[in-house]
Amino acid sequence: GESVGLHLPTLSVQEGDNSIINCAYSNSASDYFIWYKQESGKGPQFIIDIRSNMDKRQGQRVTVLLNKTVKHLSLQIAATQPGDSAVYFCAENSGAGSYQLTFGKGTKLSVIP
Amino acid sequence: ETGVTQTPRHLVMGMTNKKSLKCEQHLGHNAMYWYKQSAKKPLELMFVYSLEERVENNSVPSRFSPECPNSSHLFLHLHTLQPEDSALYLCASSQQTSGRPQETQYFGPGTRLLVL
Numbered sequence: 001g002e003s004v005g006l007h008l009p010t011l012s013v014q015e016g017d018n019s020i021i022n023c024a025y026s027n028s029a030s031d032y033f034i035w036y037k038q039e040s041g042k043g044p045q046f047i048i049d050i051r052s053n054m055d056k057r058q059g060q061r062v063t064v065l066l067n068k069t070v071k072h073l074s075l076q077i078a079a080t081q082p083g084d085s086a087v088y089f090c091a092e093n094s095g096a097g098s099y100q101l102t103f104g105k106g107t108k109l110s111v112i113p
Numbered sequence: 114e115t116g117v118t119q120t121p122r123h124l125v126m127g128m129t130n131k132k133s134l135k136c137e138q139h140l141g142h143n144a145m146y147w148y149k150q151s152a153k154k155p156l157e158l159m160f161v162y163s164l165e166e167r168v169e170n171n172s173v174p175s176r177f178s179p180e181c182p183n184s185s186h187l188f189l190h191l192h193t194l195q196p197e198d199s200a201l202y203l204c205a206s207s208q209q210t211s212g213r214p215q216e217t218q219y220f221g222p223g224t225r226l227l228v229l
Binding site for chain 1: 115117119144146155156158161163168169171203205207217218219220221222223
């Protein structure tokens, strides 16, 4: 039968542990990548971004890694907290003046207290 | 708060109704966006306005009509919608400089729309 919704990958993590959320992108021309966090009932919230001339960028408790060879992006959250529970989306921009961000389906992170 | 507000937050409408969604950004940005987020699909870009001109229209049915009267306000006019149009409608804004858009887009909380 028809799917009633997106089947999001789910990651369950114990509070205090580190989380790693992965994303594969398809456009080798993409030169800018963003991670967003979306909590229930809210819009996506910017977390961290990275350009294609970098392979790692760190923020407060978060690190984004970019592997252009295999077109893979990951978000690492250190010392995961209950407030980190949300759906996480990666997005890519193909550059060349494009306004369009292409979003992934998202990963649902559940933090176990 | 991201500096992008949307009203109403929830809307129920019949298929023959006409309604409008409103978005306002307080970030001084010059590009604004409408997205649709439904349970069945990832975030879909609908419209983009840059410097109050529509620059992208992603094959959206004509029952959705955007309006951008100035760089701080964006509307989405709705008429004769279908039940499958029920979704979360998100507004976002970003800053364009030197002909290249600043890719970071800041989102509002969305309007949850239910079409009966």
